[in-house]
Amino acid sequence: MKKYSLWLDGISEEKEPILKEDIDCDVLIVGGGMTGLSTAYHLRNSNLKVVVVEKNEIGRGISARTTGKITYLQDTIYSDLTNFYSESIAKKYYYSQRDAIEIICDIVAKEGIDCNLRRASSYIFSKKKEKLMGEKKLLKQFGEFIKEANQDEYYAIGVDDTYVFHPIKYIQALKSICKKDGIKFYEHTDINFVRMEDNGYICGNEFIKIKTKRVVFACHYPYFLFPFLMPLKCTLEKSYISATPVKKIESYSAISVEKPVISLRYHQAEKNYLIYLTGSHPLYTEYDDQKHFEDLNKKLKRLELEPKYLWSNHDIMTFDKLPFIGLLKKDLYLATGYNTWGMTNSNLAGKIISDMIMDIYNPYESLFSPTRKLKKLSLPETVYGGIKPMIENKVWKNKDWYPDNVYFERRNGKNVAVYVDKLKKEHVVYNTCPHFKCSLLFNSVEKTWDCPCHGSRFDLDGKVIIGPSNYDITYHD
Ligand SMILES: Cc1cc2nc3c(=O)[nH]c(=O)nc-3n(C[C@H](O)[C@H](O)[C@H](O)COP(=O)(O)OP(=O)(O)OC[C@H]3O[C@@H](n4cnc5c(N)ncnc54)[C@H](O)[C@@H]3O)c2cc1C
Structure with missing residues (x-):
């Protein structure tokens, strides 16, 4: 794997x-x-x-x-925007996403890009039908034709004109x-x-x-x-993703509206894959990646799927x-x-x-303005999110989160973390994120050091793979 x-x-x-x-x-x-x-x-x-x-x-x-879906059916975004702002803001966002899809498809067609772009209907689903009614009503008002489906205990609504690709x-x-x-x-x-x-x-x-x-x-x-x-304006959300070879490709993608999210799509290439995502959580609330990957594996097993790829990813979630x-x-x-x-x-x-x-009029300039007046800034959530993992990880250094070949010690007066590989070679890194000094957690599946505060990720030898940190954590004697 x-x-x-x-x-x-x-x-x-x-x-x-x-x-x-x-x-x-x-x-x-x-x-x-x-x-x-x-x-x-x-x-x-x-x-x-x-x-x-x-x-x-x-x-x-x-x-x-990413999972690489190109869709305007995004959780319950239109109901959420209507509640948070207004129906006209929700409608404008809807048009923006339709336009974005057109932009991608036009570029792919015009430039002849081979990126496995494929039309795939999108569905959102829930066990509770009423959770999707607001979204269905709004999308119908925007002029969409809505498909409905039932499978097992789930109810789903779907739309066409959506796509998947190889990002x-x-x-x-x-x-x-x-x-x-x-x-x-x-x-x-x-x-x-x-x-x-x-x-x-x-x-x-x-x-x-x-x-x-x-x-x-x-x-x-x-x-x-x-x-x-x-x-103060966002949090980070992490998810766990798999790709499993499959014989048959379906021409749809789907995502649950409840947390933790279940999301899936198919990728058609030389080999076909089902991409399946689950376990999403705010970055700072859960630290045991191994457990999340095990949960994902259990779910896949129940579906009789044996993944070939496993990885995790996080994105920025804004409060509005x-x-x-x-x-x-x-x-x-x-x-x-x-x-x-x-x-x-x-x-x-x-x-x-x-x-x-280039001084060209764009209809969405004001909708997404980063200087827009936000109705809510979340100080408590941010303070909690920023500080909780720093304290918890520093104080507890919970052994359960780490495999036996990872340990912590002081070298030359510095706190370091050591990973011992199969050839008994030590990979030594400083155990704090250069960005905000949070203690790092070991992701024993992807073999990376991950920051639970703001999402920086480092490889085994301390090289930064994903920011916000701009600096490596490599230890030098
Ligand atoms: C699990 C998961 C699944 C997702 N699935 C979907 C999906 O199906 N459909 C969808 O629409 N979206 C999806 N997304 C969201 C989407 O993947 C991201 O929002 C998007 O890829 C972000 O693109 P970006 O260019 O902003 O960031 P990135 O791709 O991270 O690019 C930013 C770049 O900036 C570089 N950089 C950072 N700091 C500096 C610096 N100081 N100097 C120089 N370079 C710097 C980084 O190295 C990086 O290469 C998903 C997200 C997650 C977490």
């Missing part, structure tokens, strides 16, 4: 250089995930000098671990197109400071500086945007259920907070932000 995402298997790609000198550009895009690539794509013919910097490798972040093949294709049109990409180059200067910004790290007129933060968790106070996309302050743009619906929303973000940069 492979303990990483199906999308990352067998992916080879031209590597991009590390930026080693100071440069100038018109637009700096920070982050080479779906958002960054989509923004670059729409700016490629703008006559602006566009540069994309990625702290790891292009398309290896959250977008590489990494799509990202790679966008990169090739952008490169042909002159956009420069740099990998293993992180941005850890942003300074406003005269007519633009200076961004960079300890080695290089980039002078740019505009900055687009497409980096998932924009930890360095002080005083945007991102932690709308993403943050748009202008944060002069010439500084942000796109994040997709509430696990980032395939549509990242592609929408690319279009909205590029339109704003």
Whole structure:
């Protein structure tokens, strides 16, 4: 069994250089995930000098671990937005998602991208029929034809005109197109400071500086945007995902509206797979990944499925259920907070932000504005979410969370964690996240050190795989 995402298997790609000198550009895009690539794509013919910097490798972040559904049927989002804001906001969000799907399909068709894009109806389901009635009513009001289905004890509603694809093949294709049109990409180059200067910004790290007129933060968790106070506006949600070879492909995807979520879709390629997700929880509430993977395996066993891939992933959930996309302050743009619906929303973000940069009217500019007045900021939840794992893990160092070949000790006056591999080689890392000093937890399935506070992830030797941390935790004697 492979303990990483199906999308990352067998992916080879031209590597991009590390930026080693100071440069100038018109637009700096920070982050080479779906958002960054989509923004670059729409700016490629703008006559602006566009540069994309990625702290790891292009398309290896959250977008590489998604389930890759492209749908406007997203949990009970329209009822939630109606309750939180109004029906007209819900309707506008609905149109935005329909437009996003059209954007993706148009790009795939126009550029002839081979990314296993396939039409698949979407369903939401529940044991309690009444939980779906609000969504059904709203979607009908928006003009949708709604399908209904019953299976076992579940009731489901469904829509057509929705899709699934291979997210990494799509990202790679966008990169090739952008490169042909002159956009420069740099990998293993992180941005850890942003300074406003005269007519633009200076961004960079300890080695290089980039002078740019505009900055687009497409980096998932924009930890360095002080005083945007991102932690007061969102939480992180983690889920556990599997891919199992299957003979028969169904042309639908589905997601439960109850937590913990069950979500599934089929992937049709040289081999066919059922992708099945479960166990979702706020990042800071549960620490035992092993148990979640075991639960997932048990569920799969009951369905007589033997997974070939297992992995986990987390996304940013905003308190008002709308993403943050748009202008944060002069010439500084942000796109994040997709509430696990980032395939549509990242592609929408690319279009909205590029339109704003090129002075083109976009109907969704105000809907997603990151400076919108929020009805609710959640201080208690944030404080709880940020501090609880720090305290608990530090105080308890719960042995049950770790396998026998992981232990903690002090070396040269520092707290370190040691993983001993099958060849008895020690992999030693500092056991605190450089971002906010939270203690790290060992994910014994994927063999990563994961931060329960804000989601940073590190490999066995301490190299950061996913932010917000910009720094490794590798221990040196
Ligand atoms: C379990 C799960 C399932 C999901 N399934 C779906 C689905 O079926 N459909 C759907 O629509 N959405 C889904 N999503 C949501 C979707 O995957 C994400 O919202 C989306 O991929 C986020 O894209 P992104 O470009 O913002 O982030 P990323 O892909 O993480 O890209 C951000 C990039 O920025 C880089 N970066 C970060 N900081 C810096 C820095 N300081 N300097 C330089 N680079 C930096 C990172 O290394 C990374 O490569 C799912 C999410 C989860 C957790």
